[in-house]
Amino acid sequence: MAGGQPKAPFWLAVWAVIFSLVALAAWRAGMFGNVLRPMAGGAQVAAGGAGPGGNGAGGNGGGGAGGAPPAGGGATGGEGPISEAADDAVPTTVKEYAFKPAEKLPPVKGTSAYKPLENDTVRFALNVWAGWAPIIHANEGFKAGKVWQAPGGKPFKIELVLIDNPVTMRDAYAAGEVHIGWATLDMVPLFLEGLTDRTGAPKDTRVMPRIYQQVDFSNGGDGIVVREGIRTVRDLAGKKLVLAQNSPSQFFALNMLVAGGLQPGDVDMVYTDDAFQAAAAFNSQKEIAGAVSWAPDIYNLAKAKGNRLLITTQTANRLIADVWFARADFAQDHPDKVEAIVRGIFDSMEVLKTEEGKAKAAELMAAGYNIPATDTLGMLGDAHSTNWAENYQFFINRNNPANFERIWKQAYHLYRRVGAITNPPVSFDQVMDFSVIQKLGAEPKYAETRDEYTKPLPPKRLADIRAENDEILTNTVVIHFFPNSWDLKKRIVRK
Secondary structure, three states, X not given: OXXXXXXXXXXXXXXXXXXXXXXXXXXXXXXXXXXXXXXXXXXXXXXXXXXXXXXEOOEEOOOOOOOOOOOOOOOOOOOOOOEEOOOOOOOOOOOEEOEEOOOOOOOOOOOXXXXXXXXXXXXXXXXXXXXXXXXXXXXXOOOOOOOEEOOOOOEEEEEEEEOOOHHHHHHHHHOOOOOEEEEEHHHHHHHHHHHEOOOOOEOOHHHOEEEEEEEXXXXXXXXXXXXXXXXXXXXXXOOEEEEEOOOHHHHHHHHHHHHOOOOHHHOEEEEEOOHHHHHHHHHHOOOOOEEEEEOOHHHHHHHOOOEEEEEEOOOOOOOOEEEEEEEHHHHHHOHXXXXXXXXHHHHHHHXXXXXXXXXXXHHHHHHHHOOOHHHHHHHHHHEEEOOHHHHHHHHOOOOOOOOHHHHHHHHHHHHHHOOOOOOOOOOHHHOEOOHHHHHHOOOHHHHOOOOOOOOOOOOOOHHHOOOHHHOOOOOOOOOOOOOOOOOOOOOOOOO
């Protein structure tokens, strides 16, 4: 120091430390994600699987001739051509897949009043999923055959409309072609992005959703399958993870990453159109470290040599909640029909606890989904149907750690974090309607049901508890105590 003043090397060292800390914070936040690696989803995979693991001229899994860039490594950033899965020994639902760039849901094509109820028939959209077994059973199939009775005695019918693509379903719902839509709760904020303006206000109040009932929690139907070397979620850092964007798969993945101590930018996410294509891509391209997909693909892939199941919603449960929602204008005009549907679904949930009920539901699902009845029967375990007591906990109990409000806010937080949502959040109580659930609570038939999904943890010996480094999800939590005090909220008063 000259005359008590720091010299130039001192200031250089100080600025170097400051720059390093800022850079570290930016990297942890994922701000360098697109600088340090190619745009996720920008792969150009030649038809026939010329990329690594492809099914090209070079044989299975060997990176055949053609030299196409690997997943996520294309220079164009556009959608990749279709590729066939390499390992035909692993049965995946689809064999072809295409990568796509990261993007938000497309704009809603247009809104309209709902179509009149022809022959008093409500059109109820659903997708291929075990959780819809109760409504399929209650309606005695997909066609508008059974005559339902509204609380006032007025008859009506329900037609179950199979629309697997969520964007197609959303647009049909907005156009009034279906009166009731399907979703997992985390998907609804994505739908609202196209139904609200930049201030968060509805573009058309008629199409704003009203959610009356939760039908299930995913119970093993969603999961992450990885290569053998991936033992914990943290091991995915810097690796490729393939999944369907703007879907329950993305919500599940984001939650698992955060719970495992990672940020979204720490993982190279590669996107496909749906979860089944993600499974096919994982099966084909061996440099992809993990895939977020659905049953049965995740279980079939996990059986293959070199793969393992990292986590499913059987372990990370109470996260993916399936719901149905009615258009606001329809709900206002037909509250009696809404109540009848809620009742019918709850009643069928009780019947589905019997072997006879399961067999009947599997038969009806097989006809509507065009899947063998043996497969639909096996699907039933992938979802846990939520009865009235569990719906009460979900909608009304604010202390429930897996209730409507908390999942809703978590979905907004995570999707805004990755740029899928930019409009201001819609408050959960502008969408949630627990009026029917509350009304049914006055009837012993429903009020006497019990929460069957909350089970006490079985006692374990200390020796049975696995060490931290063997756990799937680990996170370091630091708790600061005042010296010689047990009080976490101890306040220090300076004199």
